[in-house]
Amino acid sequence: MKRRLLLLLLPVCFLGLALFFYQGLALDPSQRDSALMAREFPPFEATTLRDETQRVDQSLLAGEVTLVNVWGEWCPACKQEMPQLLELADHGIRMVGVNYRDTREKGLAFLSEFGDPFETNIFDPEGDLGFDLGVYGAPETFLVDADGVIRYHHKGYVSPQDVRERILPEVEKWR
Amino acid sequence: MALIRLILALTLLAMASGAVAAGIELREFDDPVKEKRYHDLTASMRCPLCENQAINDSDAPISADMRERVYRLLEDGRSDTEIINHMVQRFGEYILYNPRLESRTYLLWGLPFALVLLGAVIVVLMVRARRHASAKALSAEERQRIDALINRKGSS
Numbered sequence: 001m002k003r004r005l006l007l008l009l010l011p012v013c014f015l016g017l018a019l020f021f022y023q024g025l026a027l028d029p030s031q032r033d034s035a036l037m038a039r040e041f042p043p044f045e046a047t048t049l050r051d052e053t054q055r056v057d058q059s060l061l062a063g064e065v066t067l068v069n070v071w072g073e074w075c076p077a078c079k080q081e082m083p084q085l086l087e088l089a090d091h092g093i094r095m096v097g098v099n100y101r102d103t104r105e106k107g108l109a110f111l112s113e114f115g116d117p118f119e120t121n122i123f124d125p126e127g128d129l130g131f132d133l134g135v136y137g138a139p140e141t142f143l144v145d146a147d148g149v150i151r152y153h154h155k156g157y158v159s160p161q162d163v164r165e166r167i168l169p170e171v172e173k174w175r
Numbered sequence: 176m177a178l179i180r181l182i183l184a185l186t187l188l189a190m191a192s193g194a195v196a197a198g199i200e201l202r203e204f205d206d207p208v209k210e211k212r213y214h215d216l217t218a219s220m221r222c223p224l225c226e227n228q229a230i231n232d233s234d235a236p237i238s239a240d241m242r243e244r245v246y247r248l249l250e251d252g253r254s255d256t257e258i259i260n261h262m263v264q265r266f267g268e269y270i271l272y273n274p275r276l277e278s279r280t281y282l283l284w285g286l287p288f289a290l291v292l293l294g295a296v297i298v299v300l301m302v303r304a305r306r307h308a309s310a311k312a313l314s315a316e317e318r319q320r321i322d323a324l325i326n327r328k329g330s331s
Contacts, residue, residue: 006297029226035267101236127240134265136223136237 089117
């Protein structure tokens with residue numbers, strides 16, 4: 001009897017491992033959370049896209065729930081998600097853009113062509129702020145609460161469905 | 176001979192220009208130790224975008240940024256641990272090919288050792304059980320049967 005049980009040990013171990021690895025197969029590594037979740041928005045100092053004499057820093061984000069969208073003129077998905085961002089701004093959500101690895105000319109041309117939902121655009125031509133945010137491909141969207149803490153991170157294109165099912169509920173949650 | 180040499184030179188030249196085209200920049204170091212650390216660090220970090228490439232092997236823009244940052248921090252005199260922490264703070268544990276030992280990764284690091292230990296225990300148990308069985312003395316009845324069998328074979 002004891003011997004029989006011992007023989008069972010191997011298939012049981014195998015099944016356990018198989019289940020464990022099978023679960024791992026279903027995980028999407030690109031859907032991992034940002035390392036900055038529940039941490040403060042990184043300190044920065046930059047100018048704005050529209051005015052190179054205007055200096056802004058992290059205090060820009062204090063006081064109100066804000067969606068920070070990292071975009072660039074060179075990024076096709078950023079163009080496609082603009083209607084959704086304009087809709088979010090229509091809901092009365094404060095939007096701040098980070099113009100990432102771009103030039104002023106191209107950035108401004110982009111805004112006049114595709115619309116401008118942003119209260120301010122932080123100009124980040126070298127990608128320094130993007131790096132501190134752990135951005136590795138635009139567009140990326142961060143929800144920052146009134147205390148300047150990052151509460152939600154959306155990687156990539158924001159679809160109309162994402163707006164309804166993810167972003168609006170998250171904004172409500174942290175307001 | 177001269178032709179072979181020419182072909183060889185052209186091939187090497189093509190390979191060299193290929194490396195430049197792949198966008199992995201060459202960096203100059205005054206200090207060979209720093210150079211070694213740079214190569215080790217950039218080989219031990221995974222590109223966040225391309226997943227199965229180290230940042231020293233990828234021409235994604237983010238990998239170039241990360242190599243640049245590693246280089247700058249090295250020139251700044253930071254330690255390897257500081258540089259790794261700097262990167263993990265921004266891009267997460269995901270970028271480490273060697274996950275760090277912490278409560279979340281105990282199972283990952285511990286499982287192989289636990290399995291080896293389990294195997295050793297099973298082997299010891301099996302060996303002991305076998306030794307026990309062979310050491311067991313035969314009963315008088317079994318001896319009689321064995322004698323009978325041997326004698327029958329001998330007499331025929």
